[in-house]
Every structure is written in structure tokens, then in C-alpha cells.
Amino acid sequence: MVLRSGCKFGPVLVWFRLGYVVLLWLCVTHLRCARAETKTVVQKDAEFDVTYNDTVTSDNQTIYAFNHTVSRNKTEGVRVTVDVLSEGAESSPILFVVRQKQAVLSFQVPLILRGLYQRKYPYAHVGRTLCQPPTRSLTETQYFFVDVSTLSSLGTHYQLRISRVDSFTLHTDKKFSFTASPSQPQYFKYVFPDGVDTVIVKVNSEMTFPCSVMSIQDIQCPVYDLDNNVAFIGMYQTMTKTAAITVQRKDFPSNSFYVVVVVKTEDEACGGPLRFYPLRPDELIDAGNRSKTLDVVVSPAISSDVYVMGMLFCLGIFLSFYLLTFLVACVENKRSVDRPTVVYRKPGVTPVSPYEYGSFVDNASTLSSEAITDSIASDANYRYMGQETLKRRPFLTAIHHVAIRIERSLESVAGRSRQESLSSIEEDDYDTLADIDSDKNIVRTKKYLCVSDLARKDKRVLSKKYQIYFWNIVTIGVFYALPVIQLVITYQTVVNVTGNQDICYYNFLCAHPLGNLSAFNNILSNLGYVMLGLLFLLIVLQRDIIHSRALDRNDLNALECGIPKHFGLFYAMGTALMMEGLLSACYHVCPNYTNFQFDTSFMYMIAGLCVLKLYQKRHPDINASAYTAYACLAAVIFFSVLGVVFGKGNMVFWIVFSVLHILATMLLSTQLYYMGRWRLNSGILRRIVYVIYTDCIRQCSGPMYIDRMVLLVMGNIVNWSLAAYGLLKTPNDFASYLLAIAICNLLLYFAFYIIMKLRSGERIQCMAMVCILFTAVVWGFALFFFFQGLSTWQKTPAESREHNRDCIVLSFFDDHDIWHFLSSIAMFGSFLVLLTMDDDLDNVQRDKIFVF
Template identity: 30%
Template sequence: MVKQWWPILFIIYNVQGINITSIVIDQQVASYTEAVTYEINATYQVVLFYPTIETPNPFRVKAWSPDAQANLPVLVVVQQESSVTSWQVPLMVETSRRDYVLKFSNTSKTMCHDQMDSIVNPDFSTGDLTVAQRFIVGLSTSSPHTVSISIEMEEEKDFYVELDKSYSVSVSPSEPRYVFYKFLEDAPDIVIVDVDSEDDICLVVSVQDSRCPVFDTNKDIKYEGVYQTINLKGALTITRKDFDPGFFLIFVAKPDNADCTEGSSYLPRLETNFHLSTQNITTSITFKIRPTVTRREYIIATIGTLVTLGAIGIILTILSLVLNRFGTISKSDKDEPPVYDCFEPLSEFAIQDLLKKDILTVNYLARQPRRIRKRSYNYLSHILSIAVFYSIPVVQLGVTYQRIINASGNEDMCYFNFLCAHPGLGFSDFNHIFSNIGYVIFGILFNFVVIDRYTIIKIRKTKGIPVHYGLYHAMGVALIIEGLLSACYHICPSQSNYQFGNVRSTNEVNISNSTMFQIQALCT
């Protein structure tokens, strides 16, 4: 067994200038049920042999040292059948400040089971399931002074979690934790992982596929799977098609709260020094994997929303059609003569006649009502031009954001309400995208009502200026575009696309103001 460690020892101690022939390697057989403590230095190291054990549960290796120094740490190397894992004690964790590193004397890591593939996808055609595993733990240091190091093996008995059952774990930046969930045949295809923390320590929650190794450190947790940062509460929606037949659920505590605050903002900000604790950071987490809405429930909710909005819109449309045909305005228009545009200038007599009137209203000055009506459609053409040239890049950017989320797994890019975000049609939060369908439905119906009103109620000159039907059409189109752009915003709500819906809202306000002025003129 010494030959397996010879290359590592040669590199470590040859660099330090120590005669490798003077190194004493103490080989011992260790027990899984008790913690052991050793005194090691640059010339004395320990190799622990843990015998083969039959269990599907992985083991957690705990290592701590009260007197090891950061410049001369204790190197812990755990060898398994098909992998090697190493770390140092004390563990130095980088913070958001480049000039500050936190030191953790207590460390622990969960060893991914050697037979994880066989456990997740058992094949009994080749014989009985083998769940055997063994460990070789090497302890070494370059310190010339004696350093105390303690090692303990702990079986993770709650490693395989179940649906609709709460679990609690404690994590720190030097002691990450992870568990495994398997999609059973009768289990739902989509589940939600609810995470609750007792304090506001920043955490990274990651979901990775069932293959080893597991990325469970602050440096590499973002290299695999889907992840997000949380403080007090968070949720991840996981689908079977993305993580079949199961997934690892990893929890890692951050050394400070920079990633969970405005420190991770894309906008320019003033330099902020976040509070850094000099003590070991430990937080308790409670999580639960629960089923989300089923496909049938999703379809029922979608159709129900369409039916409800459609029914309301149809009722209002019928009411408007009735008022157009039997209302006060339609009745008053029947006896009025047709209105034509007048292109000839007023004579002196006509001008004097207007000036002698006791009440002078706007309708006396509206000499070209049909031309004014046609010019009102400029509002519609302008709003359509703006909508086309603004919507194309908005749609492209929204789809690009969704593709980046799918490729990188970084759910911090978007400000989703993860507790009620339900994926669908390739989107992470389809239900909030679909919630804007009301804008589109009522915008279409509004334009239909305007067309009917224009057909029934002709141009009149009893009072006010001619009706600007193009202005009303522009309002309807703006409402439709508002729904489309708001849906694009909800593809990935963030600081960089917040203006998608606001720009159209501004246009709607301007058009509404113009409409109110026109209505006021009609009633003058």
C-alpha cells in the first residue's frame, strides 16, 4: 500500500527539502464506529484502512484540528475504489473581499458511494446488487512541529430522501451536505424542493444529476446542474426529464452574504464591505420535496383561465354592441344630416355670424371631420411601428435569457417567485407568462367594439370634434402589445429587462390622455 502513496509523498516532501527516507508511515486499521486522534508532523504520517462494508448509504468523513496552521495545513486524502478526494485542515474559504479569507478548523465531506450507479439503476440480471465500499484515509502535513488531527467516519443514514417528508441538516462553508432523491415509477414527474433556513446566512442550493463526483464546494458548486442562492426561503422546481432517474440535492453555506444581496447586482454600485464573521458559520436548514401541480391540473387551470377571461370579454362586448345600437348616442344620430368636409374658406359674413353667437363650441370650427378622422389613424400606424421595432429585440432577448438559464443552470439571473413558478413549453415560469393573456384578449375585443361603433354610429357634428377612431384602435393595439411585452419580461424578470413592460405602459398613458382630452372636447 505504501507504493500507492509514494508519488504523492515524493512531490510533497521533495519540495520541502525533507529527506524522504526519514518519513515514517504508520498504517493502521480503523473502525467506522469511533473517532481517532493522531499526532503527526513532517516526518510522521498516518494511513488508515477502513475495511469493506456492505451498505447503500455513503459515509461522511469528519476531520478537525485545533492547532493546525493555514500555512502548514494537514492534508486529508480519502481514497475509494474509483476516486480520490482531498482537502486541507484548516480549510481556507475565500470571501467576496479578495484580501480576506476565512479559516475553518472543522471540516467534513460526504464521499459519493462507489456503487452509486448500481444503486440508482440496479441490474439484477447480472446477480445480486453489490453495495460494498471501503476507504483509505491518508493524513500528512509539512509542519515540523507536531499537529493534532482527528478523524471520524459517519454513515449518512438519511441520505436517500422521500417525497412529502421534512428533513433537517446543518451546513457551513467547510461542511457542505447533500442527499439523494430518486424518481419512483409512481412518483410525479415534477417536484418542488422547499428550503427553509433559520437565519439569514447566504446559501447555495444545487441540484445535480446522479453521477459522481458531486460538486459541493463554494468554488465548484456552480459548475454542474441547477443552482440558486437563498437566505431564509427558497424553492427549486425539478423535472424528471432533466434529472432521470434522480438527483443530488446539495447545500453549501457562503462565507458572507454578498451573493444573496445587491452585491451580485448587474447594475453599477458603490463598493460595499460586507460583514465577515471570524467564527465558524453554521446554519440549520429544513427542506422538503413535494409534488407540484400535475399535467392534468395544469391544463385545467390554463383552460379555466381562458374560459373565464373569454366569458367576461364576451359579456362586455355584447353589452357594448347593445349600447352602440340602442344607446342614447345612436338614437340621436338618426335624424342628423350626413357630414361632409368643407375645403372652402369661410366668408366674412360666416365669420361675423360665428362671432355673434352667444355660445361658440368646437363643432363650429371642425370643418373637415372626415379628413380629421383619417388623420387620427396616424396614432395607430405610429403605435404599430413602435411595437414592431421594439418587440423583435425584446422577444429575442427574452428567449436568449431562457436559453442561458437552461445551459448554465443559474437561476439567480431571474427574479422568479420560485414557490409558485411552474415550468411549461420550455419556459421556467410559464404560468406567469400565461397570466398576461388577459391583455391580449381584452385588447382584441376592444378593437372589435371600436369597429362596430364606427359602423353603427356615423360621424356627427352636433357637438364637439369628430370622433378619433384611430386613437381608440391605437389603445387596443397598445393593450395587446403590453401583454406580449409583459410576457417577455416574465420569461426572465431581471434588472436588465425591467423596461420591457414599462415602455408600453408609458405609451398607453399618453394615448389614454389624448383620448380623455378628445372625450372632454366631445362633451363641450
């Protein structure tokens, strides 16, 4: 029965419920219409520069109607200023809607702006500038309306004022001052004058805080002039005391743009302190007084003629080095043509050399007296005795050589002869490979070593070994540079598309764009590294060719005199200098902390190669292989990347790095002191304890190699001090700290080399001395410009811009560009020093050249 009745009356209940819903909807609609009929809408004809005091509730709405004449030849801004005078208006704000011909602007008062972590700041005083739609007629009357409404049933008292902004248009090279706050942003219009295609907009303030934003926007509505939307369009950058943006006409079809200045609600973006957290998520924070006085000036940028002059200036400086090098090469070539050479006469006959004049006595039995005299006279023209002396006194000269030969023979009784100490060792002199190793140990552990002791390996093998340095660095450079170029192009594209100029740390007061590049002058100034690196490669190639020709004609000086000439490391140094220029240019496409290692990676390479070249000069047989050297440099670059990512304030990283730094210094010191004649294995601790017991405890004996010990002790003091400094100070710029370690070690070893060279009775020739003095002076000036600090990514972009300065050379190059010029010249000079500093030994036999 229940089921049947339910089925019978079910449709009736459904229609009853539907009717109830319809009736309820009609009642609600009727109530809304009745309420709307009770709401009063009042429209008033209003005037400019009149303050209107009124009260608004949910029952009334006020519309203020304004009209003004707009002229195509004169632009005037219109500004709306609103104050809410009632207390507790945050819970029921007033809505202001400004209706214009082509735009609608709406905002509530109190204006709620959000900061970091969505903290809310209310502003009861609001001022906004209306955008100006373009007009085609000469004069036009435009109307706009201000609607004032609220949903609060309680009356809210407010003040409204509409005023004209007479100084709405900025003029070229004319400063204009104004005041802005987070709720009262300001913007002004600038029109490109005829003949000006690029301008620099500069905004300055005497106040560091509050933090502000300067934006460049196209002439369109709406204008984004609040902290929460200023980054939506155009170009923008944060600022404390200064900001500068270069604007090009081609980016603005209307030949005009807006300069918008917004004061931020918080200062964290500019490096200011982080304010307290609100107690409740919906709590409103009093922002306080955040008004800021600023001034803006728009100046024409440089013309295309300045670009051309800058390029010609850059090319002229470095091409002059090519010209000077060509002149010096011509002079040296003329001298080398006039200088005779000493060659082997025939196999089996020992040649006459400058240091063993008595060698001809061995063959005296096969030569006539006239042949002996002629041979002495002709060969001795090359050295010491002088041409006239040998020609006038051949008999006395022969007696002199005989005496020298007898003395040399007596000295050779206690040891090997010179010929045996060089690479002319027969295989029959050794029974097994172990004997050769034993002989190597004996030679390298002598108290006083000569270059001949460490130049016993085959020259062709060593030459191929050191050529690997060049080919490896070319390979490294190609595979390193390609992704770097791709990455910086992406950076530049992001900057151009988003307009966020806080991404890159330029010197904005001297950043000259060209095409899509924002700072072409900083890229152009790196040309010196490439051109001078190429010039150094040409100089090394010339020396390499001259040396090869001397070897082909069996020149005695090339075979047995001077420092062994291996040019692979020099080629690698020149290539590294060119790569430094390329990667430095890539870094300056968009300089920031994430790609700074691009600028420093090949600086590590250059420092390491210079140290290796200094060591190779006196230790050609035991210098590190290319694979080992580049593996160590790769480890350095790896730590550089880790330092950039994790090094800032991370004490664990600094402890690990300092420990590894000290251990690496100790291992390298041991390697250098024992000339590689030690082994790192399980017995190393036992051998260390034994050496300490025998040399320090059992008997106090001094070090066997005093000079090496002095160098290594000083090196350990310097490196341990740098490790302690890093552990205590934890510098933010880890890449520069790591580079400072490399440079300090290079300078220490170079100073030791020069001192030991002079102590050994060697001298520095005129050309090398000129290079040393010139390089030292240039390095001094270069470091002066380097430490000017035009920008720094260790701070926020706004703080970095406080260090920006104007151009100082040709209105095109700044201080950092001058650093690029001078440092490239100084590096080139440093390479020349390494290339020429031992030219005085080219005529000295290798068994007379000391190792240190």
C-alpha cells in the first residue's frame, strides 16, 4: 500500500517543490529590485582643482562628470587624488571607477598592496594619473567620469580632487623633481625629438630607501603603475639612489614613451631589512611614511659616429702592437743574419763550441797547423775572444784552448764527461731497465742539478708531449665555448622579452646597445685578448720555425745550449688568452653571479699554464703531462662552480675546501722538493715518521735542497694563510677568491725564479727587462681601473647601480673597458716575459745552467 500510494502521489510532490523554488526566486528578485529602486545615483558636473568632500554608503552612488580640452600639440596629464577620512574603512573600502574614452581605471580606497609573503599594507591616501589616449584632431574635448560607490551601509567620508599636471611632458636634458609613494605613483611622457634615435633616462634620489622601480612603457592604456603590476610590460629596474635605462626609438612606434616611477611597499628587493611577520594571515601592517623625492632627466645617447670611433680606437690600439712586433722582428732578423753559427763539421768529429774551445785538440793529429789556426779563427768569431784578437793571435789562442782542455780533463776524472751527462747515452751502458731507474734516482737527487741532468729525454718525444697541451686546450675551448654562447644568448633574449633589467649587472650609465646586445662596448673591449693572443701565437710560431731550422742545420747552440725549447705550452697560453677574451665577452653579454665562472675559467687556465711553463724551463723531463695538468685545472673549475652554488655562508663547504687546499699544497710541496722521486702508498706515513726521526730528532740536519725548501716554506705560508682567510671570512665571491690563490702562487714562483736566476750569475737581457718593466707598469694601471667597481653582483641590482659611472673614454668606454684593454696588454707582456727572460742563456751549455 505505501509503495502504491508513493507512486501515485510522487509527480504531485515534484511539481509542488518546483513551484516553491520558483516562488522563492520571485521573492528574492522582487526584494533586489525594491532595494535597487531605493539606491540613489547622483551625477555632478565637476571641475578641475576643486576638492570635493562627500560621504558614500551602499544606498547612494555619486558620479562626477569632467570635461577638458585636449590639444594634439600639447600634452597635459590628469591626476586623481583621493583621501578616506573615516576610521575602520579597511573592512568596507570605497570603489572608485574612472571611465574614459578608451580606458577604465578602477581602484579601492584604502588601497591594499601586498609585499613579500603576501603581507598587506593599507593606504588611505591614493593618487593616480590618468592615461592620455591619442587624439587625431588638432583640439578635442574629452569627457570622463568618476564613479564612487561602496557596499558598506555605514557612511564613509572621503575627499576627491582632480587636477592637471602641467609638467607631464619631459624635456631633453632638463631635470624634473617629483615625489612618489606606493599609493601615489608618478609617470611622465617623453617624445623623441627630431634627429634623436636613442636616449638615456636617468632617475636619481638622495634617499637610499624606500626601494623604488623605474619603468619604461609604451603609450597605451592602462598604464601599469602599481607595485604589483609594474613588471607586466615594458622595461624596468629597481633602484635605491640611481637608475638608468637606454631607450631606442625603434622600440616605440609612437615615437614616445612613459617614464613610470613606483615606490615599493617593502625594501627587500633593494637589499633592505626584512620586516616582521604579521601575527595573523589577514593582519594589516602599517606601512608608515614611504614617500620618496626623486628627479628624472632624459639625455640623448651617443650617435653612430661615436660607435665608429670606439671601434677604430679599439682596433688601432691593438694593431699598433702588430706593427711594433713587425719592426722588432725585422731588427732581430737582421742581427741573426749577421751572426754566424757553429755547426757540426762531420759525424765523429766534435765541434768547436764557445765553452769547450779545446775540443779541437782531440783531432789535432789529423789536422795541419794552418787548418787548426783557421778553424780556431773562424769558429771563435762567434764568442768571447773577438774577431780581431783571434785573427791576430792564433798561436796564443791555440795555447789557451789547450790549457782549458787539460783543466777540463782533470775535472772529468771524478765524474762523467759532459757528453755522457747529455742524452748521448748508449744502451750498452745499462744492463736492465732497473739500472736506468736507479741512475735517474741518483741524478735527480744530486744536491746541485744542471739543466742537462733534467733534459735527457728525446727531444722529439718531449715536443709531442708538450704539443698535447695546445691540442687539448683547443678541444676544451670549443666544447666549453659553444654552450656558453648558447646560454648567454638565452639570457639576452630573456632580458629583451621580459624587460627585467635586474637580471644583468651592467654599468647602466655607460651601456651602449647595438642590435640585441645591451652593452656592446663591454663586449668590444675584450677584442684585445683575442688579437694579442693571436699575435703571441705568431711570435711563438716564428721562434718555433727559427729553432726548427737551426736543428735542421745542426746548429750547436740549438742542440746543446740554452734552455730546451719546447713551444707547446706557449701555444696553449696564447690560445687560452684568446679564449679568455671570447668567454669574457660572453660573460659581459649579461653579467651576473651565475655565469661569472665563464669569465674566470680560462684565467685559472692561464695561471696554471704560466706556472707549468716556469717549471718546465728548468725541469723539461719531469714536468706534468697535459692530461694531469688539465685534470687538476678541471678540479679547480669544479670547486669554483660548487663555491658559487654552495659557498655563500656555508661553513661546511669552506671547511672541506680549506682542508683540501692545505692537503693539496703539502702534496705538491713534497712532489717539488723530491723531484717526483717519492711514492704515495700505504707506507707513506711510516716513511714520514722515519724522516722526522732521523733528520729532526736523532740528529738536527738542515735540508739538503735549501733553495727549494725556502720556496716551498713560503708557498705553504701563503697558501695556509689564504685558506685561513677563506675559512674565517667566507667571502661571497668564491671565484675571485680562487683566482687570487692562483695568482698569488704564480707571483711567488715568478719572484723566486727571478731571484734564483740572478743568484746563479745569469742576467736579464735588454728586451726581457723592457718587457718586465712595461708589464709591471701596465698591471699597476690595470688593477687601478679594476678596483673601481662599477657594478657588483654580490649585492642586489639596485645596490649595484649605486656604483655606476659615466663613460670616461670617447663617451664610449668606461673604467671596466679600460681594465679590459690594459689587462689584455699586461697578459700579453707577461707572456713575452716568459718567452724572453732566458734568452741570455741561448749561448750557454746546459751543463752550466743551474736548476732551481
